[in-house]
Amino acid sequence: MPNEPHQFSRAAQELIGSFRKIPDETPRRMRIRPTKDMGGLVQDLLVKYKIGIESEESVIREHWAEVAGPANAHYSHVRDLDQRGCLTVLASHAVVRNELFLHRKMLLQKIQKLPGCAKVKALTIRAG
Known part of the structure; x- marks a missing residue:
């Protein structure tokens, strides 16, 4: 016999609660999902957000002043790298954004x- 408590259906829980005159305070649309191990969730988040792992974005961020030049690097920063290899760079000044756009092939190299x-296969410059 397993040591796990028996799980009643939602309708059965509501019926038992009404017999015992215990108000049901859970929202009607709420699903009761099985709990997950915290270690597995933390590990998934570490992998998803590349925490503790040297990523391409962090290497580019470290060398961004060398790649874009100190003046352009002051008004721009690397946002992310998607699955297709497209690097998104945000520039806060229109002149810097235009200059990065004009030199994007050289920057990519x-x-x-x-x-x-x-x-990294492509470079996208956006306002930001």
Whole structure:
């Protein structure tokens, strides 16, 4: 016989609660899901957000002043790298955004020469 408590259906829980005159305070649309192990959830988050792992974005961020130049790097920053290899850069000034856009092929070549960044295939410059 398992040591786990028996789980009643939602309708059975409501019926038992009404017999015992215990108000049901759970929302009608709420699903009761099985609990998950906290260690597994934390591990999934560490992998998803690349915490503690040297990622391409962090390498590019470290060398961004060298790649874009100190003046342009002051008004821009690397946002993320998607699955297709497209790097998104946010520029807070329109002139800097235009200059980065005009030199994006040269910037892409410099980025691809950085260690572990060969998978970067395209560069997107956005306002931000």
